[in-house]
Amino acid sequence: MPASATPAVAPRLGIGELSARTGASARSLRYYEQQGLLAAARTAAGHRRYDAEAMDRVLLVQRLLAVGLSSAEISPLLPLLLGRDPAQETGLDALRAHRRELAARIARLQDTAEILDEVLEEHAAAR
Numbered sequence: 001m002p003a004s005a006t007p008a009v010a011p012r013l014g015i016g017e018l019s020a021r022t023g024a025s026a027r028s029l030r031y032y033e034q035q036g037l038l039a040a041a042r043t044a045a046g047h048r049r050y051d052a053e054a055m056d057r058v059l060l061v062q063r064l065l066a067v068g069l070s071s072a073e074i075s076p077l078l079p080l081l082l083g084r085d086p087a088q089e090t091g092l093d094a095l096r097a098h099r100r101e102l103a104a105r106i107a108r109l110q111d112t113a114e115i116l117d118e119v120l121e122e123h124a125a126a127r
Contacts, residue, residue, distance in 0.1 A: 033048075
């Protein structure tokens with residue numbers, strides 16, 4: 001490499017820019033960092049700087065939180081889901097188990113809704 005050339009440096013995002021690009025609040029990003037789900041470098045002034053992978057990581061964390069996983073459940077899954085630990089089948093097993101639990105809850109809620117529908121029909125018929 002010529003002396004005047006410098007290696008390419010991946011752009012780093014500030015917390016506001018990462019927030020704008022992912023829709024996660026700055027508070028959420030700080031929480032993810034606190035929980036070990038997201039890492040940030042710091043400038044000399046102490047400002048957070050996130051690498052290019054941070055957007056994918058945040059979007060994945062948001063999706064996993066949306067399906068009901070806790071940050072403690074998400075943390076061990078991130079290396080697998082981000083392609084860093086493809087041999088970790090137990091992570092996929094945990095997601096499959098969570099999916100089965102969701103299906104069972106949905107079935108119970110559908111049964112509950114049917115019972116409520118019956119009560120409503122009986123009450124409407126009595127009027």
